[in-house]
Amino acid sequence: xxxxxxxxxxxxxxxxxxxxxxxxxxxxxxxxxxxxxxxxxxxxxxxxxxxxxxxxxxxxxxxxxxxxxxxxxxxxxxxxxxxxxxxxxxxxxxxxxxxxxxxxxxxxxxxxxxxxxxxxxxxxxxxxxxxxxxxxxxxxxxxxxxxxxxxxxxxxxxxxxxxxxxxxxxxxxxxxxxxxxxxxxxxxxxxxxxxxxxxxxxxxxxxxxxxxxxxxxxxxxxxxxxxxxxxxxxxxxxxxxxxxxxxxxxxxxxxxxxxxxxxxxxxxxxxxxxxxxxxxxxxxxxxxxxxxxxxxxxxxxxxxxxxxxxxxxxxxxxxxxxxxxxxxxxxxxxxxxxxxxxxxxxxxxxxxxxxxxxxxxxxxxxxxxxxxxxxxxxxxxxxxxxxxxxxxxxxxxxxxxxxxxxxxxxxxxxxxxxxxxxxxxxxxxxxxxxxxxxxxxxxxxxxxxxxxxxxxxxxxxxxxxxx
Numbered sequence: 061x062x063x064x065x066x067x068x069x070x071x072x073x074x075x076x077x078x079x080x081x082x083x084x085x086x087x088x089x090x091x092x093x094x095x096x097x098x099x100x101x102x103x104x105x106x107x108x109x110x111x112x113x114x115x116x117x118x119x120x121x122x123x124x125x126x127x128x129x130x131x132x133x134x135x136x137x138x139x140x141x142x143x144x145x146x147x148x149x150x151x152x153x154x155x156x157x158x159x160x161x162x163x164x165x166x167x168x169x170x171x172x173x174x175x176x177x178x179x180x181x182x183x184x185x186x187x188x189x190x191x192x193x194x195x196x197x198x199x200x201x202x203x204x205x206x207x208x209x210x211x212x213x214x215x216x217x218x219x220x221x222x223x224x225x226x227x228x229x230x231x232x233x234x235x236x237x238x239x240x241x242x243x244x245x246x247x248x249x250x251x252x253x254x255x256x257x258x259x260x261x262x263x264x265x266x267x268x269x270x271x272x273x274x275x276x277x278x279x280x281x282x283x284x285x286x287x288x289x290x291x292x293x294x295x296x297x298x299x300x301x302x303x304x305x306x307x308x309x310x311x312x313x314x315x316x317x318x319x320x321x322x323x324x325x326x327x328x329x330x331x332x333x334x335x336x337x338x339x340x341x342x343x344x345x346x347x348x349x350x351x352x353x354x355x356x357x358x359x360x361x362x363x364x365x366x367x368x369x370x371x372x373x374x375x376x377x378x379x380x381x382x383x384x385x386x387x388x389x390x391x392x393x394x395x396x397x398x399x400x401x402x403x404x405x406x407x408x409x410x411x412x413x414x415x416x417x418x419x420x421x422x423x424x425x426x427x428x429x430x431x432x433x434x435x436x437x438x439x440x441x442x443x444x445x446x447x448x449x450x451x452x453x454x455x456x457x458x459x460x461x462x463x464x465x466x467x468x469x470x471x472x473x474x475x476x477x478x479x480x481x482x483x484x485x486x487x488x489x490x491x492x493x494x495x496x497x498x499x500x501x502x503x504x505x506x507x508x509x510x511x512x513x514x515x516x517x518x519x520x521x522x523x524x525x526x527x
Contacts, residue, residue, distance in 0.1 A: 063331050063403060064100040065233025068143035071098050075222065076120055084168035084217040086119040086160060091173045093405045094223040099125065099145065101136065102403065108290050109405050110328055115153045117160075122146065126153045154181045161185030166214040170221040182216060189213065224410050227401070229426040234402035235450060237331030238428065238471055241284065241403075242448070245327055245334040246474045246501070247508035248278040253340075254516035260342045266315050268294040268307035271323070279327050289326035289333050289406040296321050300339070300442030303394055303434075317342040320349055320441040326406055335406050335430055337446035340477045351388075352435045353443050353480040358384035359433040360445045361493050363396065363413070363468075367454050370464040371422045374413035374429070381413070381433040390435055397429040400448055423466060427451045431468070447472035473501045475520035483526055495523050 061067060075098070079087060089095055092111035096102055103112025115126040123145045132140075132147065140147065148156065154177060160167060161182055169179055190213050230238070252275045259266055272292040279285055295305045296315045300322035307313075315321055321342065326335035339353065359381035366380050374397065379386075381396040395414030398407050410421040413429055423429070432446035449468035456465040475498060483491070498521035506517055 063237050065231035068100050078222045082217050085166045087168035089116040097227045124148050126150050157181045158185045164214050168217040171218050230402050241329035241332035242471045244282045246505045248282050250509050250517045251513040252278045254513045260317050268312040269309050284330035286328040289328050293324035298439050301436040301438055322442045332403050333406055336472050337444040339443045350482040354482040354485045355384040356433050356435050356443050361490050363431050367465055367467045373420045373422050374411055375417040377413050378415050392434045400428045423451050473504050478524050
């Protein structure tokens, strides 16, 4: 409860209200993060994501978890029993679908995530159910069908899972966990970057894999650390221009002190999930590198400061992050922001901030999104600056239309390299944003580090002046 903020009974009760509202008698859940969130469970079946292989069927008057029993400890057993959740063997899911269909159950299936076997099993079992009715022309099973007003029998409810949105709206305990783990993560990063800069300064030859491994070493020492939240993207020079680059032993590059270095990484902690990208130069950046970096930073700041009316979908904000790059004919070929789970998947929906305008999910209070504009020059360098944000209400002086206005609060507190900023390209307001941000970084993270790492943090959060 300390981390979940809401008990299983409350979550199941809300879900059952949705079932009744749509005329469904049960919902089949196959998204692993939805199962984990709904039951306040975590596992380790999938690298980087604290989930377990399972299916869950929630009915109006019960719930069944389909999972490998050998993974279930007594503690988990008691927890499930307490929430009136029955255990079933993982591979009995299809026979349960058939059993429900044979009773005329109206199943809610999210076909964007439920596998084809479940959908086909349900449909064929329903066909059999209907044919068994023969010429009676009437539904006999009152429990499932007469309440739906269906004279021809059940056909299934095919809609997006309601758990996707419920999970995206973080409660106060989940937000607190995310805030806390981000500060411990920042302390690990300060220790790491202090170490890396010292090694580079001493001309130690390090590969991109060496760097990623050392970062893991620092993070693993932090309280509540479980795993990385994805494979670390450690890219020197041209490798930084490969958006989802993965450094591997034998084929990766040595970190070149005279080139830009991009590091995109994250961690899973017991109380939250992190995802952060910083781009640095260990030597003297070129004017071109500084201009590109500064325009990416301007986009990052513009999105961070955005204020927008409620019911605004993420794609409306995407251009805020690209505008400065567009002015000189540059762009990047990825979305600007994705949803992030609370001690769950580092990528989650339904929200996003992207040029893909098909996602009309509005950004809502409590959602967490990444803010990660970038620029990639093929065969040369890559730049990305990424923080996580959570959506909150903004107290605007006016409320046109009588609606709420929303904005963002930062979860990530870590320095952005000042020497890559071309001061001539940024406004006084943007300099003020950067100085305020670095002041918050120092205030929040410095109590968690000491010695050379604390000195490194001080050096990298000093006030920048416009000449």
